[in-house]
Structure formats: C-alpha cells, structure tokens
Amino acid sequence: MDQAIGSTKPDSPDMAAAPAVERGRFIKNAWYVGLWASELPAGTLVPQTILSEPVVFFRKQDGTPAAILDRCAHRFVPLSMGTLVPGDRVQCPYHGLEFGADGRCMNNPHPPGTIPTAAHLPSFHVVEKYSMIWIWMGDKPADPSLIPDYSCLETSPAIHITDPGYLSIKANYELIANNLLDLSHVVYVHGGILGSPGLEQSDIKLETHGDVVTVSRFVKDVETPGMFQMMAPEGYERGDSFTSISWYAPSNLLLKTGSCKTGQPQESGTGYWGIHLLTPETERTTHYRYSAVRWNVMTQGDEKNEQIRQKIGELRTFAFADQDAPIIEAQQRRIVASTTKLEPALLAIDAGPVRCRRILDRLLLEDR
Amino acid sequence: MDQAIGSTKPDSPDMAAAPAVERGRFIKNAWYVGLWASELPAGTLVPQTILSEPVVFFRKQDGTPAAILDRCAHRFVPLSMGTLVPGDRVQCPYHGLEFGADGRCMNNPHPPGTIPTAAHLPSFHVVEKYSMIWIWMGDKPADPSLIPDYSCLETSPAIHITDPGYLSIKANYELIANNLLDLSHVVYVHGGILGSPGLEQSDIKLETHGDVVTVSRFVKDVETPGMFQMMAPEGYERGDSFTSISWYAPSNLLLKTGSCKTGQPQESGTGYWGIHLLTPETERTTHYRYSAVRWNVMTQGDEKNEQIRQKIGELRTFAFADQDAPIIEAQQRRIVASTTKLEPALLAIDAGPVRCRRILDRLLLEDR
Amino acid sequence: MDQAIGSTKPDSPDMAAAPAVERGRFIKNAWYVGLWASELPAGTLVPQTILSEPVVFFRKQDGTPAAILDRCAHRFVPLSMGTLVPGDRVQCPYHGLEFGADGRCMNNPHPPGTIPTAAHLPSFHVVEKYSMIWIWMGDKPADPSLIPDYSCLETSPAIHITDPGYLSIKANYELIANNLLDLSHVVYVHGGILGSPGLEQSDIKLETHGDVVTVSRFVKDVETPGMFQMMAPEGYERGDSFTSISWYAPSNLLLKTGSCKTGQPQESGTGYWGIHLLTPETERTTHYRYSAVRWNVMTQGDEKNEQIRQKIGELRTFAFADQDAPIIEAQQRRIVASTTKLEPALLAIDAGPVRCRRILDRLLLEDR
Known part of the structure; x- marks a missing residue:
C-alpha cells in the first residue's frame, strides 16, 4: 500500500477518526x-x-x-x-x-x-x-522477534552514536508520536535547526506495512542543510535532501534523514538515523528516550567525528526539550482543560497520524 | 426602590437565598x-x-x-x-x-x-x-452601551489616577464582590487604613436600579479620615464622611468615597472613585483589576498630587493584597474543604449580597 | 484472651479481613x-x-x-x-x-x-x-475515663521525659498504627538503632482486652541493646530484652521496652515507655505526636540523665522521621495509585493489625 498524501482530501469521511488523548487504557501486549x-x-x-x-x-x-x-x-x-x-x-x-x-x-x-x-x-x-x-x-x-529493528545502535561504532537521551514529557504518548511522524511541523517549530529548505513544499509519501506506518519527504537539488554539510566532505553544498520516519505500533519510531548529490542514489549520501522511543508512563506523561546514529559515514578522523557526534546530540536535545516539548505539553494542557470533547480539524498532513490511530484502535480491541 | 437596611430582619425568609460559590457555570452574556x-x-x-x-x-x-x-x-x-x-x-x-x-x-x-x-x-x-x-x-x-460608566478613568488627568492594579485572587468572584459591597468589614479588616471613625454605627442604605445594587453609608460630623485630610486643604479636620458602592451585574463595581465640611453638600468635599473590576478566571480564581481616581481635586500642585496618587495606590494595594485577599482565599478554602453544603447565617449587612445573588440567579436563567 | 501468634496460620479464613486505607469515614466518638x-x-x-x-x-x-x-x-x-x-x-x-x-x-x-x-x-x-x-x-x-492511661507523662520528673515530638505523616493513621504494632519490622527498618538482637526470632504474644490489643516479644539472655546499656549501670551487658506495645482503639499506642538481668523479673530492669499518639488529619494524612518516658531509672546524676534523655529523643525522631515515614508514605502512595482494590498477603505477624481492624470495623458501626 503506497499512496501520495495529496490525494487525501481534508475533512473527508476517511479521516473522520480524530486522535484521542484520554483513552483511559493502554495497549499492554506490545x-x-x-x-x-x-x-x-x-x-x-x-x-x-x-x-x-x-x-x-x-x-x-x-x-x-x-x-x-x-x-x-x-x-x-x-x-x-x-x-x-x-x-x-x-x-x-x-x-x-x-x-x-x-x-x-x-x-x-x-x-x-x-x-x-x-x-x-x-x-x-x-x-x-x-x-x-x-x-x-x-x-x-x-515474541522478541516483534521488537522493531534498531540494530544500528549495536552495529555502529560508538563514535557515531549520540549519548542516550531521556526526557520526561508531560503529555500522552500519542501526541508525541504524532509530532514525530509529522514532518511538516519542522519548518515552524525547528526552523533553521532541523529540516531542509523547500521540504515544506515537497510531496509527502505515506506507506503502511502491517503495523508500521512510514511518512517520507524528498526535495531535489536544494542547498544542503548545515548539519549534513558538516557530515560530508566538500562538494556537497547542494543536492537532494530526504527524510522518512517509520512508526512501529504502538509507540516506537525510527527516522532516516540525509542528503546526497543531486540525482544520485540516497544511499550514496550521508546522514543519520533518529531513534525515538516512547513509553507511556501514565495517560498524561511519557518516558521519551532518543539517540542518533550516523549512516554511510564519510571518514573525517576521530576528532571531527566526535565533534559531529556532540553537535548532533546537542541540536536534537535542544529541538526536543526546548522546541517540541513546550508545544506538546501546552497542547496536552489545553485538551485536559477543555470541558467539552474536542474535535480537531483534519489536514492533509494528518493522514499519517490518522492511519496510526486506526491501527491503535484495532490493537486496543485485540489487546483485551 | 430604596430602603434602609435596618428594616431587613436577619434570618427573614426574604434573605433565605444563600450565596453559592460553586455554581459550575458563569454568566456568559455580559x-x-x-x-x-x-x-x-x-x-x-x-x-x-x-x-x-x-x-x-x-x-x-x-x-x-x-x-x-x-x-x-x-x-x-x-x-x-x-x-x-x-x-x-x-x-x-x-x-x-x-x-x-x-x-x-x-x-x-x-x-x-x-x-x-x-x-x-x-x-x-x-x-x-x-x-x-x-x-x-x-x-x-x-451592546457596548451596557458597559458600566467608568468615564472618570478617561476624563481625569493622569496625575489623579493611580496605576492600574492587578491581583490574581484564589477565590470565586462572588466572594470578592460580596467583600467589596460590604462596607461593614472595613472596621475589622482595614481598621486604621480605610474607612471613617463611626462608620460602623452608621445606617446602611440599599438601593437597586435594574441590575445595579448600591450600598451607601454616611456619618455626620466626625474626624476626617487621614486619607481625605491629606487630599484637602486646612479646615477639613472634621466633617461628614460618606461611601457608596455600586455593583454592576455580574461583577464590576464602582465606589465613591470622601469627606466634606459638616452639613455641606457631599459634592463640595473631596475624595476618590474606587474602580473594582472582577473577571472570573475559573470557578475558584478571579482576575481582580483596580484603580482609583480623585474627584473634586482641591489643587495643591503637581508634587503634592503625585504624592497623594502614590499614597492612595499603595494603601489600596496593601488593603486588597495583604488584608482582604488572605481572608477571602481562606474563606474559599474552607468552603471547598467542606464535605457538606454550607448554609451561612445571614445578617442585616448581607442584604446587599443577597440582592446581588437574586439578580445573578435571574441572569443565569436568562443566559442559557 | 491470650494466644501465641504462631498458632495463627497465614491465609487462614480468620485473617481474611484486609486492612483498608480508604474508608472515607472516621470514628468520631473517641x-x-x-x-x-x-x-x-x-x-x-x-x-x-x-x-x-x-x-x-x-x-x-x-x-x-x-x-x-x-x-x-x-x-x-x-x-x-x-x-x-x-x-x-x-x-x-x-x-x-x-x-x-x-x-x-x-x-x-x-x-x-x-x-x-x-x-x-x-x-x-x-x-x-x-x-x-x-x-x-x-x-x-x-467520658474522660475512657482516655488511655499515659500517667507516666505526668508522674515522671521532666528529666526522664523526651521533648514532645510532632510529625505530619502523609499516610492514613491505620498504616502508621500497623507499623507501630508490628514489632517485626524493627529488624529491617531500624536495624542497629532500635530493637534487640534475636528479637526477630522470638515468639510474639498477642492479647486483646476489650478495645486494647497488645503485642509482646521477649528474648532471653542476649547482648543488651546499646540504648539500654546506656541507661543501666555496669553488669547489664547481657540479659533478657522485652518489648510490648498496646493499641488503644482507635489510634493511640503505648510501648514498654527494656532489659533486665537474665532470668530476673522485667520490673527489676530498666527501659522506657514509648508514647505514640495518632490523630487523623484527613484520610491520607495524620498528626503523629510522640515522646518517651524512662521507667525504673537507675540513678546516674542529672548530667548523664540529660544526655540519655537527649539521645533517646534523637534516636526515636530519626527512626520515625527518616526510617518509618518514608516507607509508610511510599506505601500510601502505592495504595492510592492503584486502580484496582489491593488485597494484601497476610503473614503471621499481621495477627495484631487484623485484630485491630476487626475492632475498628465494629466501632465504625457503633459510631453511626
């Protein structure tokens, strides 16, 4: 199953299922x-x-x-x-x-x-x-074989893995998963830090394989984002940029992002895996663990690699703790404070979250 | 309608309606x-x-x-x-x-x-x-014409208006309105700071005009309160003192207080308008804004007027923040902590609050 | 009624009544x-x-x-x-x-x-x-004659009475009463500070007289606990140790502990009364007052007696505030956080608490 998101009309009946925050229950068999x-x-x-x-x-x-x-x-x-x-x-x-x-x-x-x-x-x-x-x-x-594949954390040398991160977020895990799966907020929340120029106008591709939902974006021939320029040798000032993020039901995600020379295969470029691990603490609080692992490292020597490792870690911690978390926690407070049931307006970018929601609804039924 | 409060017997059926704190609803059309x-x-x-x-x-x-x-x-x-x-x-x-x-x-x-x-x-x-x-x-x-008349804030020179005050009070707005409308608490809560000697023994006059309730007190030929002596030239050490406060449903109040020479028209004296603006934040918290505007200013020069402006502002902030608020917030806590519905003993001084309560009850019905 | 606790089998029907924490009501006539x-x-x-x-x-x-x-x-x-x-x-x-x-x-x-x-x-x-x-x-x-006998606080000289202690405990009073009545936790929670070597292997005796439940322990010919050595003259390095604690329904307790020479009458030894006074503040918080009074004081001079007075007071405050309270408050939090009704596993040492619970259940019925 593979469909461009542009074909999903906002407000269509297909998207009527609104994300719930207060389920009052969890998926235990996961x-x-x-x-x-x-x-x-x-x-x-x-x-x-x-x-x-x-x-x-x-x-x-x-x-x-x-x-x-x-x-x-x-x-x-x-x-x-x-x-x-x-x-x-x-x-x-x-x-x-x-x-x-x-x-x-x-x-x-x-x-x-x-x-x-x-x-x-x-x-x-x-x-x-x-x-x-x-x-x-x-x-x-x-069944341990159901654990999503985060083998990059085991197979990569330590110098290419950022320190294990932990944040306690005062919000339901679904709000955080929606945030991560939603590549379009990057321009507004993380402008200048994460994301690529032009990414917001790129097409979003949405794929579902079993209980895995993947959202991808691709932009052709743009200025290479600073973080990837830092990771690449000279000659990468311009190229193709790409990001895809997979959600493994109910609450773990794996992002792959990077840049390559214009028109070349993505695997010829460089970038990092983003590891996002969400564990519901309560209905309103979530343990959030994260890390990043570089892929296709273009050797630059240990000193430079350690600098890059530190830099990726710092930028990502800043983006999560200082940019995403305040917004998501404010969102949770507004939802909790409302005395009426809130019905969100659905946009095309919500196709990913809506699909996740459907999978969660089915898993909740199966979980009993 | 105009009646001396002495004619209202405490515990009479006419006063049976007790002020409620936890209505669980607000008057929205106001x-x-x-x-x-x-x-x-x-x-x-x-x-x-x-x-x-x-x-x-x-x-x-x-x-x-x-x-x-x-x-x-x-x-x-x-x-x-x-x-x-x-x-x-x-x-x-x-x-x-x-x-x-x-x-x-x-x-x-x-x-x-x-x-x-x-x-x-x-x-x-x-x-x-x-x-x-x-x-x-x-x-x-x-309808903007329903906004109560606080034109004194616009027509007076800035030097006769105290700085705009704001307090966040942890109590329902009705408890604060009752406090303001109740001139008799001044002796006990603000003794020596606000009020006039002998005011507690004066008659209370209660008037209702539509959704406006006014409570007035007048004392003849007493020592002029310090604040008004400060505002008047020599020769005002003794005279008549008066205070009236109007409540505009649901929660804004305007007080007029001052002193004049014994037996003279009140308008020949001097004093200030007290502006009291209550906005329910939640059922248990209230935005309280306040200011004061001098009336019939007896010219003393800008330096003295600025001193007076500062002094009135300081005294009133002290009276609200350090004297009224702790009592009203403790009152709210006692009401919230009670596991049974509390029925207050009604006194003659509650005639004003009881009348306000009746108006609020009607407005709540009309508001639906 | 007098029975060795060893005869009560854990999980027996006789012990089925589990201690409740959230009764939602109190015994008022007490x-x-x-x-x-x-x-x-x-x-x-x-x-x-x-x-x-x-x-x-x-x-x-x-x-x-x-x-x-x-x-x-x-x-x-x-x-x-x-x-x-x-x-x-x-x-x-x-x-x-x-x-x-x-x-x-x-x-x-x-x-x-x-x-x-x-x-x-x-x-x-x-x-x-x-x-x-x-x-x-x-x-x-x-009826004042129903007040339990704490006359030791009145009849003893002040130098043998520790300062009146007060702690605000964030737990239901029953949890604290159970803790006090349970001599077996001393080894685990207060090891090296309170209790006697070998006490945990001694028999527990349980007595009920009306609404008073008494739990006693006795160990023969062991090293005298440091606190009692301090209170006794030379020659008391070894002997019999004993502790008994009485619970006066609903929530006051009196402990008697001490040591004597091996095989001698307990009254020939020395020790202290422990006064434990629990007053429910709310269902989840308790006023805890405590003191200690020495009995059969073996005269050592005022300076030494004052040292002993201070030392008993300090040790007991440390034991309650730093050792018992954190455990009891964590216990309360776990009970409150549970979404299901918790059924405790009952051990032989719970015979005392279970008997208290039965008395409380009866008193609650009589209280209406």
Missing part, C-alpha cells in the same frame, strides 16, 4: 522500552512507572535483566526501596520478604518457611536488545 | 474586563483565561483590539505561543495555520489553499473603553 | 489528641484539622482548654485568623462576630444585639490530661 541498558547497572534496583504500573528493574547475577511489580505483596511498599540480595532476589525494606525474578516469594521470615500463595507478584517479560531493556506488560506470549 | 488597555501593546499576543475559556488578545494594525479562542483548531496548541503576522492574523507555532480576528482560518500551508471548514475558531466581541479592553463571552448581541 | 498542652499557650488561637474538620483550640481565662469549629457561621472564614477577646470569646477577623467556648454567638455588631440562631457553631469536648489536650469529635457522651 514491546516498550523500559530503560536504556546503561540505566541499569548490575546490583541496582531501578523503579519505572510504565502504563501506570509500578515496575522495578534489576539484573540477575548472570547479567540478564528482570522486572517485577514494584509493590510488595504484603504491605504494598515499593520493592525498589529495598535491596538486591543473593539468589537474584529483591528484598522488601519493610519486613524482609524476598521475591525472585519470576515474582515468586522465595522467603518470608515471619516465621521462616511459611510463604503464603498470595505473596507472589506479577513479573514481566524483559529482553535486552539494541542497547535497551525491552518490556512486555501484557499476558499474551511475548 | 461585559467583563479582559485586560487593562496598557496590558496589550501593539504586536503582542496576550493569553488570558476568562470564564474557564482560553482567550488570546491582540491588536489589529489599526490599533483596535481583537480576541479569539487561544487554542488552534487543528492540534489545540495555544495560539498565544505563536506570532502575530501581517493581515491581522495569529499564526499557530506548530504548523503555521493563520487565524483572523473573526476566528476564520485564513491560511493552511498543508497544502496551501486548502482550508477545512472545521478550522474556524470562536471569536469574541471586544471593545476598548475607559482604558480597558472589554470582552463579551456569550452568543447574544453585545 | 478521644484523640488535639495538641500537646505545650502547643497551646494562653491567649493563642491554634488551628488543627482533625478527622477532616477544621478546629480552633484556645484557653479560657481560667486556663482550661476549649475547641470550636474553625469556620465562622457567617462567611466561613477561619476564626483562628481572628482574635481571642475578653469573655473567652473568639472574634472573627472579617466582621467581628464573637463566639464562646460552647460555640454560641455572643456578639454580632451588625447591628449590635441581633444574633441569628443560625450563627451558632459546633463546639467539641476537650480535656487536658497527661500533658495533652484531648478532643472528642462525636455527639455521644464524652
């Missing part, structure tokens, strides 16, 4: 990023609220990650306030009950040897992959 | 003060929540004010975070949609030329008058 | 501590929210305490913002209405001599006893 792998050193207990559930992450002695409910079965104290004890167990700080990586209570000292059946906790499937700890919050089988 | 005119410089976008609705104010190129909903029709972002662009349009910061002073969408760049009908926003009637930007939030015809 | 007597100097008006009701405490000219609703009958302003005036009356800061210790309106200046019947306020029974101001919030007869 892979979410719980933490960057680097956020979970051995021996630590790391709490994280995910889909409104308290979760505590830790590493077993063999280094593999584990996650159980962060709420003791006895008195409901956060286990993350306790201690990781030998035998891959989390010990409650209040009365010393110990829970294994599968959530089973392994020790109750009151008196020793008595373990009530009710003292077992939910545990969650976790997988360490692509420098991240992935978590599956639902009851259906957790 | 004039409210949106801003002081000086709060809206040319070229700015000024947000203000009024009757729980987000409003953005701006000036057209001809200088006249305009106000539209401060929430883009597309993604609900506050337009006040955007830019005022040529053609008297507000441009959304997110995707660049442009809205005119009448709320119509004038430009959608995605793609240019397509403007969905649903992309139009509510606009509000606004009028600049008496140094204020007035706004009408309802759907009924907005 | 004695609560309103203030330490020292918190109420003559001439002051002291506000305190108790069982979600605003109360103002003051002393009459004869020194006896009084308490009335802290909300004027007229405009609902907190009377505690007003003034105590001659005649044991509280004057409202807003309009000067005066209320007596029995809640009756004694003066309304608007106009003088008119006092509407509705202007009377609820008053509360208060008793000063054992260095505390006790308050009875309900309508049933308030």
Whole structure:
C-alpha cells in the first residue's frame, strides 16, 4: 500500500477518526522500552512507572535483566526501596520478604518457611536488545522477534552514536508520536535547526506495512542543510535532501534523514538515523528516550567525528526539550482543560497520524 | 426602590437565598474586563483565561483590539505561543495555520489553499473603553452601551489616577464582590487604613436600579479620615464622611468615597472613585483589576498630587493584597474543604449580597 | 484472651479481613489528641484539622482548654485568623462576630444585639490530661475515663521525659498504627538503632482486652541493646530484652521496652515507655505526636540523665522521621495509585493489625 498524501482530501469521511488523548487504557501486549541498558547497572534496583504500573528493574547475577511489580505483596511498599540480595532476589525494606525474578516469594521470615500463595507478584517479560531493556506488560506470549529493528545502535561504532537521551514529557504518548511522524511541523517549530529548505513544499509519501506506518519527504537539488554539510566532505553544498520516519505500533519510531548529490542514489549520501522511543508512563506523561546514529559515514578522523557526534546530540536535545516539548505539553494542557470533547480539524498532513490511530484502535480491541 | 437596611430582619425568609460559590457555570452574556488597555501593546499576543475559556488578545494594525479562542483548531496548541503576522492574523507555532480576528482560518500551508471548514475558531466581541479592553463571552448581541460608566478613568488627568492594579485572587468572584459591597468589614479588616471613625454605627442604605445594587453609608460630623485630610486643604479636620458602592451585574463595581465640611453638600468635599473590576478566571480564581481616581481635586500642585496618587495606590494595594485577599482565599478554602453544603447565617449587612445573588440567579436563567 | 501468634496460620479464613486505607469515614466518638498542652499557650488561637474538620483550640481565662469549629457561621472564614477577646470569646477577623467556648454567638455588631440562631457553631469536648489536650469529635457522651492511661507523662520528673515530638505523616493513621504494632519490622527498618538482637526470632504474644490489643516479644539472655546499656549501670551487658506495645482503639499506642538481668523479673530492669499518639488529619494524612518516658531509672546524676534523655529523643525522631515515614508514605502512595482494590498477603505477624481492624470495623458501626 503506497499512496501520495495529496490525494487525501481534508475533512473527508476517511479521516473522520480524530486522535484521542484520554483513552483511559493502554495497549499492554506490545514491546516498550523500559530503560536504556546503561540505566541499569548490575546490583541496582531501578523503579519505572510504565502504563501506570509500578515496575522495578534489576539484573540477575548472570547479567540478564528482570522486572517485577514494584509493590510488595504484603504491605504494598515499593520493592525498589529495598535491596538486591543473593539468589537474584529483591528484598522488601519493610519486613524482609524476598521475591525472585519470576515474582515468586522465595522467603518470608515471619516465621521462616511459611510463604503464603498470595505473596507472589506479577513479573514481566524483559529482553535486552539494541542497547535497551525491552518490556512486555501484557499476558499474551511475548515474541522478541516483534521488537522493531534498531540494530544500528549495536552495529555502529560508538563514535557515531549520540549519548542516550531521556526526557520526561508531560503529555500522552500519542501526541508525541504524532509530532514525530509529522514532518511538516519542522519548518515552524525547528526552523533553521532541523529540516531542509523547500521540504515544506515537497510531496509527502505515506506507506503502511502491517503495523508500521512510514511518512517520507524528498526535495531535489536544494542547498544542503548545515548539519549534513558538516557530515560530508566538500562538494556537497547542494543536492537532494530526504527524510522518512517509520512508526512501529504502538509507540516506537525510527527516522532516516540525509542528503546526497543531486540525482544520485540516497544511499550514496550521508546522514543519520533518529531513534525515538516512547513509553507511556501514565495517560498524561511519557518516558521519551532518543539517540542518533550516523549512516554511510564519510571518514573525517576521530576528532571531527566526535565533534559531529556532540553537535548532533546537542541540536536534537535542544529541538526536543526546548522546541517540541513546550508545544506538546501546552497542547496536552489545553485538551485536559477543555470541558467539552474536542474535535480537531483534519489536514492533509494528518493522514499519517490518522492511519496510526486506526491501527491503535484495532490493537486496543485485540489487546483485551 | 430604596430602603434602609435596618428594616431587613436577619434570618427573614426574604434573605433565605444563600450565596453559592460553586455554581459550575458563569454568566456568559455580559461585559467583563479582559485586560487593562496598557496590558496589550501593539504586536503582542496576550493569553488570558476568562470564564474557564482560553482567550488570546491582540491588536489589529489599526490599533483596535481583537480576541479569539487561544487554542488552534487543528492540534489545540495555544495560539498565544505563536506570532502575530501581517493581515491581522495569529499564526499557530506548530504548523503555521493563520487565524483572523473573526476566528476564520485564513491560511493552511498543508497544502496551501486548502482550508477545512472545521478550522474556524470562536471569536469574541471586544471593545476598548475607559482604558480597558472589554470582552463579551456569550452568543447574544453585545451592546457596548451596557458597559458600566467608568468615564472618570478617561476624563481625569493622569496625575489623579493611580496605576492600574492587578491581583490574581484564589477565590470565586462572588466572594470578592460580596467583600467589596460590604462596607461593614472595613472596621475589622482595614481598621486604621480605610474607612471613617463611626462608620460602623452608621445606617446602611440599599438601593437597586435594574441590575445595579448600591450600598451607601454616611456619618455626620466626625474626624476626617487621614486619607481625605491629606487630599484637602486646612479646615477639613472634621466633617461628614460618606461611601457608596455600586455593583454592576455580574461583577464590576464602582465606589465613591470622601469627606466634606459638616452639613455641606457631599459634592463640595473631596475624595476618590474606587474602580473594582472582577473577571472570573475559573470557578475558584478571579482576575481582580483596580484603580482609583480623585474627584473634586482641591489643587495643591503637581508634587503634592503625585504624592497623594502614590499614597492612595499603595494603601489600596496593601488593603486588597495583604488584608482582604488572605481572608477571602481562606474563606474559599474552607468552603471547598467542606464535605457538606454550607448554609451561612445571614445578617442585616448581607442584604446587599443577597440582592446581588437574586439578580445573578435571574441572569443565569436568562443566559442559557 | 491470650494466644501465641504462631498458632495463627497465614491465609487462614480468620485473617481474611484486609486492612483498608480508604474508608472515607472516621470514628468520631473517641478521644484523640488535639495538641500537646505545650502547643497551646494562653491567649493563642491554634488551628488543627482533625478527622477532616477544621478546629480552633484556645484557653479560657481560667486556663482550661476549649475547641470550636474553625469556620465562622457567617462567611466561613477561619476564626483562628481572628482574635481571642475578653469573655473567652473568639472574634472573627472579617466582621467581628464573637463566639464562646460552647460555640454560641455572643456578639454580632451588625447591628449590635441581633444574633441569628443560625450563627451558632459546633463546639467539641476537650480535656487536658497527661500533658495533652484531648478532643472528642462525636455527639455521644464524652467520658474522660475512657482516655488511655499515659500517667507516666505526668508522674515522671521532666528529666526522664523526651521533648514532645510532632510529625505530619502523609499516610492514613491505620498504616502508621500497623507499623507501630508490628514489632517485626524493627529488624529491617531500624536495624542497629532500635530493637534487640534475636528479637526477630522470638515468639510474639498477642492479647486483646476489650478495645486494647497488645503485642509482646521477649528474648532471653542476649547482648543488651546499646540504648539500654546506656541507661543501666555496669553488669547489664547481657540479659533478657522485652518489648510490648498496646493499641488503644482507635489510634493511640503505648510501648514498654527494656532489659533486665537474665532470668530476673522485667520490673527489676530498666527501659522506657514509648508514647505514640495518632490523630487523623484527613484520610491520607495524620498528626503523629510522640515522646518517651524512662521507667525504673537507675540513678546516674542529672548530667548523664540529660544526655540519655537527649539521645533517646534523637534516636526515636530519626527512626520515625527518616526510617518509618518514608516507607509508610511510599506505601500510601502505592495504595492510592492503584486502580484496582489491593488485597494484601497476610503473614503471621499481621495477627495484631487484623485484630485491630476487626475492632475498628465494629466501632465504625457503633459510631453511626
């Protein structure tokens, strides 16, 4: 399925489904990023609220990650306030009950040897992959092959990967996903920092493959954006610019952007992958992790590459934290403050978000 | 209609209607003060929540004010975070949609030329008058002749007008209006600063003319309050003191206070007009704007007049911010914290507030 | 009734009643501590929210305490913002209405001599006893003989009593009472500060007498805890250690702890009484007052006794404020955040709390 967005009329019945913010529910049977792998050193207990559930992450002695409910079965104290004890167990700080990586209570000292059946906790499937700890919050089988491909984070040398980024955004994850999938806001929100000259007049291509929605833009023979000039040797002052972003239901995205010489294949140019990982914390707050990985690096020496790595990281953090986040959080506040149900006016650029919304609606039904 | 308040017995059936704080609704078809005119410089976008609705104010190129909903029709972002662009349009910061002073969408760049009908926003009637930007939030015809007469703010020289005051009060507007209309609290809350000796024992006169309620007090041959001695030449150490305050439904008030020589006409004395402008922000918060204008100024020279101007301004700000506001906000908190409906004991001094309440009840019915 | 806790099986039907946190109601017909007597100097008006009701405490000219609703009958302003005036009356800061210790309106200046019947306020029974101001919030007869015996606070010399402690805890009072009644958490939460070596393996004895539940522990011939070594002369390095705590429904507790020579009567040893006074402020917050009083003091001279007094006070404040409170408040947050009703796993150590819960359930029924 592949269709130019120009053919979708605004306000057409096909686009009638408005993005909802306050669903009051989440898709539980899906892979979410719980933490960057680097956020979970051995021996630590790391709490994280995910889909409104308290979760505590830790590493077993063999280094593999584990996650159980962060709420003791006895008195409901956060286990993350306790201690990781030998035998891959989390010990409650209040009365010393110990829970294994599968959530089973392994020790109750009151008196020793008595373990009530009710003292077992939910545990969650976790997988360490692509420098991240992935978590599956639902009851259906957790298939690691469903994790989107972020292999660029594993296969690229560290000098071409920006530091793992984290922002806590006070908005529903759908508002952030819509923002990322929407290449047209770049001109208004990130003018002069991200995007390419002329990009706003380019055609938008929309593709859907299963539960993946991809939006692409391409501009021919324009001044090469500063960020790509920095990444390329001389002779790239002008060329073709391109960006595509894929949304993997429900909330992870992968962007590819770059420039090449006019009329040449895109792969002959250079640019970066943008990694965008959204994990609902609550209905109104989202964990947002991000990074960037250069592709087709045109060797310039480690000193220059480190400069570029720093620069991409800084620009992207500025764009998300100082430009996107204030707008998205204000949007969330306006929606929450409204006493009536808001019906958005739909534009041609909303075709991507609308398609995502339909997929989410279906997944929510399947999730029950 | 004109009646001395002494004739109203406390607890009489006539006063049974208790002031409510939590109506959960507002009178929309009425004039409210949106801003002081000086709060809206040319070229700015000024947000203000009024009757729980987000409003953005701006000036057209001809200088006249305009106000539209401060929430883009597309993604609900506050337009006040955007830019005022040529053609008297507000441009959304997110995707660049442009809205005119009448709320119509004038430009959608995605793609240019397509403007969905649903992309139009509510606009509000606004009028600049008496140094204020007035706004009408309802759907009924907005008749500027209904704006109460604050012409003293326009006709007096600036040296006789205190600086425009603003306080954000964490209380329902009715509680503040009741406070202002109630001349008897002055002895207890503002003792030594406002009011006249003996005022608490004077008769209260209550008049109603249409939707205007006026409460007046008069004391004969007492020591002239310090503030009026300051405003008068020698020979005014003793005389008659008087105060009357008119409430213009739903929430603007005008006070006249002063002193004159014993037995002389009040107009032969001197004093000031007190301007009190209440605009509900939410059910529990109110924009309170205030100023004072001297009447029958007895010329003393600019230096002395400026001292008087400063002094009146300081005393009144102190009285509102440091004396009234803490009490009214504590009152609001007690009402909100109560789990049962509170029925106030009614006193003779509540005749004014009770009459206002009846008018508000009727206006609420008419407002639907 | 007297039974070793070992005989109560976890998960037995007898323990099925789970502690509730969010009852949405309180036991009103009971004695609560309103203030330490020292918190109420003559001439002051002291506000305190108790069982979600605003109360103002003051002393009459004869020194006896009084308490009335802290909300004027007229405009609902907190009377505690007003003034105590001659005649044991509280004057409202807003309009000067005066209320007596029995809640009756004694003066309304608007106009003088008119006092509407509705202007009377609820008053509360208060008793000063054992260095505390006790308050009875309900309508049933308030019998001072029902106040638990804290006479140690009155009969002991001041040098053996720690300073009156106060903490505002962001948790329901039942969670705190459960914590105090549960001697088994000491090993995990207060390890090295409170408790005795081997205490966790000792038998727990549970006794119920009317509405008093007592939990006791005893360990034979162990190293004497540092705090008791400090309180005893030489020769007490080893001995028997014991702790018992009684809960007086609904929310006051008295602990007795100490050490004696091995095999000797407990009364031949030394230790302290722990006073724990819980007063619900709201469903989710509690006033917690505490102190400690030494018993069977083995004279060491005033300097040493003052050191001991300070040390017990510091250790206990640290244990409550820095060790217990963070855990109990996190427990409360987890309970509040849960969207489903939480059913705790019950352990043998919960026999005491479960018995208290049954008594509270009965008292709630009787309270209506």
